[in-house]
Amino acid sequence: MNLEQKISDDLKEATKKGDKLRMETLRSIRASIIEFKKSGISREMNEDDEIKLLQNLAKKRKDSIEMFEKGNRFDLADKEKSELEIIKSYLPQELSENEVIQIVKKIIIESGAKDLKDMGKVMSLVMKEIKGRAEGQLVQNIVRSLLG
Numbered sequence: 001m002n003l004e005q006k007i008s009d010d011l012k013e014a015t016k017k018g019d020k021l022r023m024e025t026l027r028s029i030r031a032s033i034i035e036f037k038k039s040g041i042s043r044e045m046n047e048d049d050e051i052k053l054l055q056n057l058a059k060k061r062k063d064s065i066e067m068f069e070k071g072n073r074f075d076l077a078d079k080e081k082s083e084l085e086i087i088k089s090y091l092p093q094e095l096s097e098n099e100v101i102q103i104v105k106k107i108i109i110e111s112g113a114k115d116l117k118d119m120g121k122v123m124s125l126v127m128k129e130i131k132g133r134a135e136g137q138l139v140q141n142i143v144r145s146l147l148g
Contacts (some may be wrong), residue, residue, distance in 0.1 A: 003050040003090065004033050021079070025086040046146060051091065051132040058087045095133045097142075102143050103129055116147050 001009075007030050014022040032053050038047055045053075061084040068077035080126050095103070107125045111118070127136065 003045070003054075004030070005024075006086055006090070007033070021082055022086055023082045029057060029090070030056070048131065054087055054091050055132055058084055058091070061087065063099075072082065090135045092131065095130060097138065100126075100130065100134045100139060101142055104139070104146055108143075108146060113147060116144065119143055122147065 002026060007026050011023060011026040011030065014026060033045065036049065036053060061080045065077045065080045066086070068074070068080060091097065104122070104126055107122055108114075111125060113119075113122045123140065124144065126139055130139070
């Protein structure tokens with residue numbers, strides 16, 4: 001089942017239950033899917049597109065949470081946190097830091113990377129391997145520490 005179908009099914013369920021926050025969040029995801037389709041890309045959304053779309057929505061929520069907390073608007077920050085959790089439920093299970101370290105070590109060995117000059121090559125290979133299951137900043141810090 002693709003993301004669009006899953007969102008539609010879950011939206012129907014949230015509507016039946018009267019879960020307003022979930023309905024709003026799912027509508028936001030659905031609107032982003034519609035935008036993707038209208039963007040002129042003449043192909044169906046693939047799994048990578050779905051992950052990227054959800055990651056962008058999650059990042060927007062994280063940025064909003066940070067801004068609202070700085071502005072002492074904890075009520076709005078809490079709402080964003082709840083929406084973020086709903087969005088995360090559609091993303092692949094995140095890897096632990098130790099799992100990311102193991103993947104990075106394996107890729108460094110396989111690619112023959114020696115120092116920080118190889119960081120770009122390693123980062124691109126790692127990000128392909130983990131497909132959205134870890135934050136880019138975490139991966140970057142691990143790659144830097146292992147190559148540095």
